[in-house]
Amino acid sequence: MDAAQPITAADGTPLKKKLAQAMFRSKLRATGLVVPLLAFVLASFVFPIIALMWQGVYNDTFERLMPNLTEELRVWDGVSEPTEDMYAMLVADLRQNRADKTIGKVASRVNQELAGTRSLFTSTARKAKKLEPPYKESVIKTKKKWGELKVWQAMKLTNQSLTPGFYATSLDAVQTVDQGFVMKEDKRQIYTKLFVRTLMISGSVMLLCLLLGYPVAYLLATLPLRYSNLLMIMVLLPFWTSLLVRTTAWIAILQSQGVVNDLLVWIGITGDDSRFSLIYNMTGTIIAMTHILLPFMILPLYSVMKTIPPSYMRAARSLGATPTRAFIKVYMPQTVPGIGAGGLLVFILAIGYYITPALVGGQDGQLISNMIAYHMQKSLNWSLAAALGGLLLGGVLVLYWAYDRIIGIDNMKLG
């Protein structure tokens, strides 16, 4: 057959086209079945995430609420003395915000950039109605701080709605008007350290889960059904208990007057006045999180091990391998998909944990998610929370990509 000639159906239309026509209806039906779920996922998951991520690089509070000053700040070079026009527009905008009761929002936004400016805005806004020209003089008279260049520079930065500033803060850097990005001094750095610690703790939890979960999964997969069912119930038990109850139980067990320490003192391993600190620190976080995440390691491992017939181990031993060697060379490589799935699952869950670290973490057992929760709930700096979350999400995606490159996502088996 001539390769260049397209194959045609009996009525002369090209076969490909004919096939597409025939497939159209079934494709349409398949799409129809998926659309509701797709719409749900888009509306309840994808769009909110995109919207939140958008907040990490876009915050138009200042531009929106201070429109007159915004025009002035745009043309200002950021280093020369602020002009009378700028002060006049400032007063005009402050008056409007006072009337609209939105001054708190502006003050909060500038305060994120330069600490100690919140009351500058709120108090001057209260007096703005009575201020007379020349505004520069009368504004500075209300608060001396209005004459300082750094206040105006902070406003110029917040005026920039599309900003890399929050991501810079997330990496412990500061955006400046004249010097670009500058790293914060060491003792004020926090987020990079927390990111590193989060990765470290999550990694430790993952390894511990693997070490503790592997033998249990192996037992589950190899014991006779009546025993393995009982064991499975014990593995799943934590799922049936509230997270808070479990965490509180760990406090009772691990605190310095708790069960473990009492036991150690009673045995004589430690003295009554030198009890171990097992909780309210990193140790506590790792122990409690390992316990909580253990089932997420055991279940994928179990589902993989269940499919490995005992004949592989037997074959290896009949070929002359000792039980240990057979286990390492033949059994373990076949559980790699389970190790990968469990490890990835535990690691990603651990990275996002915050309730448990908040309760038992003390000062050195906190994770980056605790900071995200803090900025969401307490400081209300959602843009910074979004930037931190964006970095975390990016990190997870990088890990996921690396996993795919090294082990292959098709090899993952969740059950």
Added chain:
Amino acid sequence: MSGLTKKIVALAGVSAFVAGNAVAAELTVVSWGGAYTKSQVEAYHKPWMAQSGHSIISEDYGGGIAEIKAQVESGNVTWDVVDVELSDAIRACDEGLLEEIDHSSLPAAPDGTPAVDDFLPGTLHDCAVANIVWSSVYVYDSSKVRNWNAPKTMADFFNTDAYPGKRGMRKSPKVTMEFALIADGVPVSEVYDVLGTEEGIERAFAKLDTIKDDVIWWEAGAQPPQLLADGEVIFTTAWNGRVFNAVAAEDQSFEMVWDGQIYDLDLWVIPKGSKNVEAALDFVRFSTATEQLANQASWISYGPARASSVPLIGTYHDNPAIKMADHMPTAPGNFANALQNDFEFWADNQDDLNERFNAWLAQ
């Protein structure tokens, strides 16, 4: 505790409903839980429900304005009255999240003094009306035999040589930084001036560094009495009412050290867009009347925000031997070296100091 409270409230609500008020509203009142919410239920909620015929659902929260902000901005306001700290009240008001409360509508004192003159200075704000004065102090357990003299000053809290052991502190720069400066010898009248400078902040952190390894940080108000009772810490900072409750209701032998106490206000606010604004305002007016504020003081040792309530403070509700006036932060014996929390300082510096505090913690 809160479960029981809810039942009581629900029961009262039902009886009020049965009484047959056709326009009965259901008010959601949010507060800090535990002994504090119970005192409000006893002194405010129950009498108000009986009088007005409305019912109250009592909810607990952990402070902050995040939830109010979320409710107001989404237009789905389910909270009607919220008990907040002063700095949060100011901030939420500035951001337009709260209803304004007309001070002239507040009930006058029994002797006719208008409310604006009867309330203590600084307790009335555009959007908020204070009900109590509470205080952060530190506590120890006198039943635990130890070979040291009873601590007397804030400096003792930081003295790990004379008082070795773990200390509980609130995981927040607020109060913690002030305590550090007071312990370092800064007079209470100058604390915020010092803290307003870079050197002052460094000084506070340097003082905190001396006990950093010995601190267990707490976050919820119910934690510190528990930590102390469990013997996890030898000292802990705490809210004075919670400590009083542990002593009066749970027979703990806790002793408070009032030196260097930092007092603050709790205020009622009404989120903007509440569906029951009229009833909520009525509740706020009722509960901040002289008699109710004085009544609350017989349930928990927080000081009433009105001058006219002070002479009416009686004894603990189930123990006439305990004179509540002696346990108030404002009692003369306790008030000698006290500092009022500077809400404006914290409104300005909260974000920055929180970040530095967290960075310090993470080091």
Added chain:
Amino acid sequence: MLDGTNPFVRFRNVQKSYDGETLVVKNLNLDIEAGEFVTMLGPSGSGKTTCLMMLAGFETATHGEIELGGRPINNIPPHKRGIGMVFQNYALFPHMTVSENLSFPLKVRGMSAGDIQDKVTRALDMVQMRVFGDRKPAQLSGGQQQRIALARALVFEPELVLMDEPLGALDKQLREHMQYEIKHIHENLGVTVVYVTHDQSEALTMSNRIAVFDDGVIQQLDDPVTLYEKPENSFVAQFIGENNTLTGTIESLTGNVAKVKLEAGDSVKALAVNTDGKGSRTSLSIRPERCVVSPKKVAGLGMLKGRIEELIYLGDHIRCRMNVAGNDEFIVKVPNTADQLGLEIGAESYVGWQTDDCRALDFKQV
């Protein structure tokens, strides 16, 4: 290596119980000579696989001794027994290539890379799979996997190879082909093979001797011809090949010839092989190909009247189902010869056989 008097593999009074209540293997005694191909044949649950696993070391005998080359091996772990094994599902390690699978037993024995290379190549040649060395098992067909499994069990040159239903997963044609291949490899290498199967034709094709298992006991141990021609009990007669059974009572015994009164009333003569003597009940076993169908009686044969129920034309022979003495499953294989009788369904006819071909065995209700 062997002193001739001692068998290579010996089971002596071996018993096995899993639950402490029932015996899966009851008092097994079995000797296997070096170089023999012995098949353990039996239905599932008969204990044959358990015996194989005890020999391999994956199950321990509850009682009795197993010897290998004159040495008791009860306490030797499987990896020290040096026995090659082929599993039902091949058990090729899925994460290793074919070559890696084959070199595994050599590596654990600490051989040099050069030796390993040589032996692996030779083993692959033996099963004509040299070009597949770099593939993963999942990329091979069932038959190819089977060959690799075979090569792997042989590559370290064990003296004894165990095979546990190795051809069970293959289709019929491939299975028959592999039977010959295994048989030839056995003949070429002179290795001792213990083979487990439930397929009697497979057993007949390949084995030197067959041990027929039922209910934890070896019912008969013999070479294929004896086993087929001279079954010693009803189970073996029915399990091996096709068989017609008639039941009756022994009226009299003359030498080794018994006169049996069938339940339908007729009397026939039979070779008394395994009976409890005069007056006892017995099952008569007659192979279908040893029967003749004839419209009238033939001298010298035991003849019974029967009715033709069904005829199936099978080319080389005609399968004729008859109702004989109350048994309507009585099969006769009629050779397709030139003087083919005009058999007709429903026709009354005689069916007959030599007395020696009718074996009186232990009574077993059909």
